[in-house]
Amino acid sequence: xxxxxxxPKIIQTxxxxxxxxxxxxxxxxxxxxxxxxxxxxxxxxLVPFLAIWALAWWSVSxxxxxxxxxxxxxxxxxxxxxxxxxxxxxxxxxxxRQLSDWVGRILGVMTLTPYDVWRKNHSIHHATTGNLDKRGxxxxxxxxxxxxxxxxxTGRALYRLVRNPLFLLGVVPFYLxxxxxxxxxxxxxxxxxxxxxxxxxxxxxAVALGVIVWLGGLDVLLLVFLPTTLxxxxxxxxxxxxxxxxxxxxxxxxxxxxxxxxxLNGSSYYDLPGVLRWVTANIGVHHVHHLASRIPFYxxxxxxxxxxxxxxxxxxxxxxxxxxxxxxxxxEKSRKLLSFSDARAVAV
Numbered sequence: 001x002x003x004x005x006x007x008p009k010i011i012q013t014x015x016x017x018x019x020x021x022x023x024x025x026x027x028x029x030x031x032x033x034x035x036x037x038x039x040x041x042x043x044x045x046l047v048p049f050l051a052i053w054a055l056a057w058w059s060v061s062x063x064x065x066x067x068x069x070x071x072x073x074x075x076x077x078x079x080x081x082x083x084x085x086x087x088x089x090x091x092x093x094x095x096x097r098q099l100s101d102w103v104g105r106i107l108g109v110m111t112l113t114p115y116d117v118w119r120k121n122h123s124i125h126h127a128t129t130g131n132l133d134k135r136g137x138x139x140x141x142x143x144x145x146x147x148x149x150x151x152x153x154t155g156r157a158l159y160r161l162v163r164n165p166l167f168l169l170g171v172v173p174f175y176l177x178x179x180x181x182x183x184x185x186x187x188x189x190x191x192x193x194x195x196x197x198x199x200x201x202x203x204x205x206a207v208a209l210g211v212i213v214w215l216g217g218l219d220v221l222l223l224v225f226l227p228t229t230l231x232x233x234x235x236x237x238x239x240x241x242x243x244x245x246x247x248x249x250x251x252x253x254x255x256x257x258x259x260x261x262x263x264l265n266g267s268s269y270y271d272l273p274g275v276l277r278w279v280t281a282n283i284g285v286h287h288v289h290h291l292a293s294r295i296p297f298y299x300x301x302x303x304x305x306x307x308x309x310x311x312x313x314x315x316x317x318x319x320x321x322x323x324x325x326x327x328x329x330x331x332e333k334s335r336k337l338l339s340f341s342d343a344r345a346v347a348v
Contacts, residue, residue: 020260027292049077075231076279083281089119109204116197117184130262133254173233243286263290
């Protein structure tokens with residue numbers, strides 16, 4: 001039976017008359033990367049990251065607590081490097097595709113993320129986000145209320161564990177970046193390039209860690225490398241979560257799903273304070289990013305400045321986003337993401 005489609009909550013302007021697919025044409029004017037700006041953004045992220053890393057290393061012998069504090073602060077720069085790698089994967093950071101790919105591969109060693117493997121999985125995420133019939137690659141496990149009720153007690157308990165915020169932010173980041181990224185499991189038949197990407201990245205990481213331990217000892221590994229990487233990974237998982245897991249998101253079955261509508265209505269605009277916008281490289285403007293993934297992150301602010309409808313659509317503030325952690329099940333009737341407790345009252 002066809003589902004009743006939810007009309008997005010929008011402000012009535014000339015832009016509000018546009019259909020989701022029409023935005024793709026309008027946003028094309030923002031796709032051009034600016035070479036000098038890209039080099040600048042890479043420089044002001046990479047140089048401080050390396051400098052703080054060196055300072056934290058030096059601080060280990062003076063004060064382990066100072067070294068730890070610097071390492072944790074440096075997680076913000078590492079997360080921003082990942083966002084630059086993300087833009088490289090979309091071909092949005094440099095016009096030259098080869099340059100984008102090699103910058104992305106080098107950054108992938110720092111972020112513990114094999115670039116070519118991640119790029120393939122992320123492209124699947126963009127092509128299937130919000131599609132109930134194509135879940136499973138590059139997205140957060142999400143069940144409908146009906147699917148959850150049909151599971152066994154064990155299946156429900158496992159799903160509750162996976163969706164628990166403590167598990168999500170405590171276990172998942174370590175698993176993704178330290179274990180899953182090491183081998184491209186599930187892509188053995190996709191071609192040798194993905195295995196080469198993973199193994200080459202692993203080899204480079206092993207060499208880097210070997211040099212760190214050889215020159216600085218285990219203290220540098222435990223007090224600098226691990227805290228920086230884990231905190232950046234935890235923050236990255238949270239941002240990925242809240243960009244699609246919010247109450248008024250959109251999920252549809254394949255026969256009603258379109259990539260443009262899923263992008264515009266199924267991705268949030270995470271309206272963050274200025275410092276966090278900089279650290280996260282505007283990834284909070286996620287609905288625009290999904291509509292036009294070739295827009296460089298430093299031009300996303302232009303889009304929401306020029307089109308107020310996009311600045312208001314699916315907007316979530318930092319404080320509002322914390323409530324998203326309790327939303328776990330998609331209700332196909334109300335077309336909302338519900339908490340486990342709210343889902344109990346739903347008739348299926």
